[in-house]
Amino acid sequence: xxxxxxxxxxxxxxxxxxxxxxxxxxxxxxxxxxxxxxxxxxxxxxxxxxxxxxxxxxxxxxxxxxxxxxxxxxxxxxxxxxxxxxxxxxxxxxxxxxxxxxxxxxxxxxxxxxxxxxxxxxxxxxxxxxxxxxxxxxxxxxxxxxxxxxxxxxxxxxxxxxxxxxxxxxxxxxxxxxxxxxxxxxxxxxxxxxxxxxxxxxxxxxxxxxxxxxxxxxxxxxxxxxxxxxxxxxxxxxxxxxxxxxxxxxxxxxxxxxxxxxxxxxxxxxxxxxxxxxxxxxxxxxxxxxxxxxxxxxxxxxxxxxxxxxxxxxxxxxxxxxxxxxxxxxxxxxxxxxxxxxxxxxxxxxxxxxxxxxxxxxxxxxxxxxxxxxxxxxxxxxxxxxxxxxxxxxxxxxxxxxxxxxxxxxxxxxxxxxxxxxxxxxxxxxxxxxxxxxxxxxxxxxxxxxxxxxxxxxxxx
Numbered sequence: 097x098x099x100x101x102x103x104x105x106x107x108x109x110x111x112x113x114x115x116x117x118x119x120x121x122x123x124x125x126x127x128x129x130x131x132x133x134x135x136x137x138x139x140x141x142x143x144x145x146x147x148x149x150x151x152x153x154x155x156x157x158x159x160x161x162x163x164x165x166x167x168x169x170x171x172x173x174x175x176x177x178x179x180x181x182x183x184x185x186x187x188x189x190x191x192x193x194x195x196x197x198x199x200x201x202x203x204x205x206x207x208x209x210x211x212x213x214x215x216x217x218x219x220x221x222x223x224x225x226x227x228x229x230x231x232x233x234x235x236x237x238x239x240x241x242x243x244x245x246x247x248x249x250x251x252x253x254x255x256x257x258x259x260x261x262x263x264x265x266x267x268x269x270x271x272x273x274x275x276x277x278x279x280x281x282x283x284x285x286x287x288x289x290x291x292x293x294x295x296x297x298x299x300x301x302x303x304x305x306x307x308x309x310x311x312x313x314x315x316x317x318x319x320x321x322x323x324x325x326x327x328x329x330x331x332x333x334x335x336x337x338x339x340x341x342x343x344x345x346x347x348x349x350x351x352x353x354x355x356x357x358x359x360x361x362x363x364x365x366x367x368x369x370x371x372x373x374x375x376x377x378x379x380x381x382x383x384x385x386x387x388x389x390x391x392x393x394x395x396x397x398x399x400x401x402x403x404x405x406x407x408x409x410x411x412x413x414x415x416x417x418x419x420x421x422x423x424x425x426x427x428x429x430x431x432x433x434x435x436x437x438x439x440x441x442x443x444x445x446x447x448x449x450x451x452x453x454x455x456x457x458x459x460x461x462x463x464x465x466x467x468x469x470x471x472x473x474x475x476x477x478x479x480x481x482x483x484x485x486x487x488x489x490x491x492x493x494x495x496x497x498x499x500x501x502x503x504x505x506x507x508x509x510x511x512x513x514x515x516x517x518x519x520x521x522x523x524x525x526x527x528x529x530x531x532x533x534x535x536x537x538x539x540x541x542x543x544x545x546x547x548x549x550x551x552x553x554x555x556x557x
Contacts, residue, residue, distance in 0.1 A: 100340035101362060108430035109364050114293050116446070117426065120505055122146065123294060135290035135298035137419075142505060145456035145486065147301075147422050151280050153453055154303045154416070157328055158278040165276035165305065166269055170257025172250060172282060173238065179249050181387035182256050182380065184233060187351050190287075192230040197222025232285045234298075250284035255413060257281075258306045259380045263392055273394055273409060274317060276307040280418060292365050294423050301418035306411050308394070311378065314354070314410040318375045321412050322357060325373055329359070333451035333554050334428050338362040342369070352379040354410075361424050370424055371416035378408040425454060429506060435531065448506030449529055452549040457507040458485040459545060462498050464514040466491050474513040477523065477538065481511075484542055503528055508552075509545055529555045 117123040121140035125132040139147055159165050179185050191204035195217035204227045207218050215224040234250040237243070251257070258277045265271055280303050290296050309317045322341075330336055344356040354375040361370040385392045385408070393406040429448040436442035452458060459481050463474035471491055478487050488507065490498045495512065502510055512524040517538070525536045525544065536544050 101337050104362050104364055104366070106338075106362075106364065106427065106430065107432045108427045110293055113364070113423070113426055113430060116430070116504065117143070117293075122426065135287060137294050137297060142456040143422070146425065146450075146454065147418060149454045149456065150421055150425065151301075151303065151418055153332060154328075154418075154421075155278065155280065157331075158276070158305050162276065164271075164274060165278055165307075166265060166271065168258055168261055168265065168277050168279045169281065170254065170261060170279060172284075173248055174251060174256065174260070176248055177387055178256050178260060178384075179233065179252075181383045182259075183351055183383070184249075184252060185231075188233060188252060189229040189231050191227045193227050194225045195220060195222045196225060230286075232287065234284050234286050251282075252285050253283050253415075254279050254281045254302045254304050255306060255380075255415070258304070259384055259411075260388075262306075262308065262381065263390070266394070272398065273396070274307060274309045274313070276305050278303075278305040280304075292363070292368075294419050295363070295365075295368065297419065300420070302415060303418050303421070304413065304415045306376075306413050308409040308411055310396075311407055311410050314375055314377070314412065317412050318355060318373070321414055322373050325359065325371060325414050332454060333449075333552070334361075334424070335554075338428065339370070340367065342367075350374070352376050361428075363424070363427055370420065371414065374413040374415070376411040376413050378410050380411060381408050425450065445500060445503055447503040447528060449554055450506040450508065451554070452508040452552050455506050455508050456486065457488045457502070457505055458549075459509045459511060460488040460490060460498075460502045460507045461511045461513065462489075462495060463491050464495060464512055468515070469518065470513055470515070473517060474511075477511065477513060477541070481542060481545075485545065499526065499531075509548070511541065 120142055122143035124138045124140055126136035126138050127133045155167070159167050192201065193204045193207070194201050198217060198220040200217060200219050202218070204212060211218045216222070217224055233252050236248055236250065237246045238248045239246045258279055262277065265277055280301060282299065283302050284299055287296055287298055290298060307317060307321060326339070329339060338361055340360050342358045342360050344353065344358070349356055354377040356372060356374045358369045359371045359373070360367045381392045392408065394409050396405045396407070426448070429450045431447050431449055433445055433447070434442045435445045461474050461478040461481070463470040474491070475489065478489050481487050488502070490501065492498070499510060508528045510526040512526065514524065517523050521538045522535045523538055523541060524533050525541070526533045
C-alpha cells in the first residue's frame with residue numbers, strides 16, 4: 097500500500113475540471129438553457145464514453161474475471177415494503193437546519209460545531225432553526241390515484257434489488273456459496289445540499305457487488321475484498337498515493353454494518369469517500385425474510401455430513417459511485433506542463449493522462465494535409481482501426497494544435513498520415529504522455545497499439 101500524501105498536490109481545481117468538462121463535452125449542466133437543474137448533470141459525447149469505459153472495466157473485473165460473480169439489472173421502482181424492510185423509511189435521513197434570515201439550508205453535521213451550538217448561520221450570522229430529520233428518498237405515486245396506498249419510491253441504492261433476487265439467482269444459475277451478484281444502475285437521493293460538481297448529486301449511478309458468504313467466514317472475505325478493491329485502482333492507473341483507507345468508528349457505522357471501510361481519494365476539495373467495503377452481516381436477508389414471509393435461508397446441498405445445513409448468509413458489499421468515479425478519474429488524469437521544441441518558445445499543455453482502457457478516444461487519425469490524397473488515406477486507416485478501437489478524425493488546423501486538442505481529450509495515441517505514408521506505407525504514431533513519435537508500418541499499427549495498451553504505465557503527472 098502506498099503512503100498517502102497529506103494534502104492535495106495535483107494541478108486540477110474544481111473550477112478547471114468543471115470548465116474543461118463543459119468545453120470538451122464531458123459533462124453539461126442539466127437543463128442549462130432553463131437556468132439549470134440543481135443536483136443533475138448530463139454526460140456529453142466524451143463523458144458518456146468515459147462513463148461507459150469505467151463501467152465496462154468494473155464489470156469485467158467483477159464478472160468476467162470472477163467465476164463466482166454474476167450480474168443483475170433490477171428495476172428502479174420496487175415494492176414499497178422493500179424500503180421498510182431495509183430500514184430506509186425509518187433510518188435514511190440527514191439532519192437538516194435552515195437559516196431564518198438568508199434561507200440557506202444546511203446539513204447540521206456539516207457546519208461548524210460552534211455555529212450549531214449558537215444556532216448561528218455560517219453564511220450570514222442569522223438564526224438557525226432547530227435540527228430536524230430529513231428523509232432522502234424521493235417519493236411518488238404509481239397509478240392514477242395520489243394517495244398513501246399508491247406511494248412508491250425511487251430507489252436510493254441498487255443493493256436491495258440484489259437481495260430480493262438472491263433466491264431467484266441461486267435457483268436459476270445454481271449458484272453455490274460463496275458467490276456474488278453485481279449490478280450497475282441509477283439511484284436517487286433528495287440531497288439537502290448538492291455540491292462539488294458531480295461529486296454529490298440527486299441522480300447518480302452506482303457500481304455495487306454483494307458477496308454472499310457462510311457465517312464465520314465473513315471476516316476473511318471482508319479482508320479479501322478490501323485487498324481486491326484496492327488493487328483494482330492501481331490496475332486502472334490511479335495515483336495510489338492519492339488513496340487511503342478510512343475505517344468507520346462505532347458512531348459512523350450504518351445500522352446494518354458489522355464493519356466498514358471507505359477507500360478515500362484526495363480530490364481538489366480534500367479527502368472524500370470513493371468506495372465503501374462493508375460487512376453487512378445477515379441483516380438484509382433477515383429483514384427481508386421477516387417482512388416478506390419468504391424463507392431466504394441458503395441450503396447447503398453439498399455438506400451432507402452436517403445434515404444439509406440451512407443458514408442466512410452474511411453479505412460483503414463493495415459499493416462505488418460510477419459518476420463519482422468519473423470525477424475522480426478526471427481529477428486524477430488532469431495535468432498541466434510546459435512544452436516546446438528546442439529553440440522555440442514554451443507553451444502550456446493541458447493533458448488528461450487516462451489509462452488507455454478508460455480513454456473516451458483511443459486513437460486519433462490526423463492527415464498532415466487535406467490534399468494529395470492524404471485525407472482519403474487517413475480515412476481508410478481510421479476504418480481499419482475503428483473495428484478494435486474508439487477513434488477520432490481531425491484534419492482542421494496546424495498539426496501541433498490538433499495534438500493539443502487530443503491531449504486535452506485524453507487521447508493516448510495519435511496517428512499522423514503524411515507523404516511518406518503514401519510512398520512507404522508507414523505512419524507516425526505519437527504517444528500522449530511522452531509526446532514521443534515513432535514510425536510504424538501501417539500493417540503493424542493495430543498490433544502495436546494493442547501492445548502499448550497492454551504494457552501501459554503512467555510516466556508522469
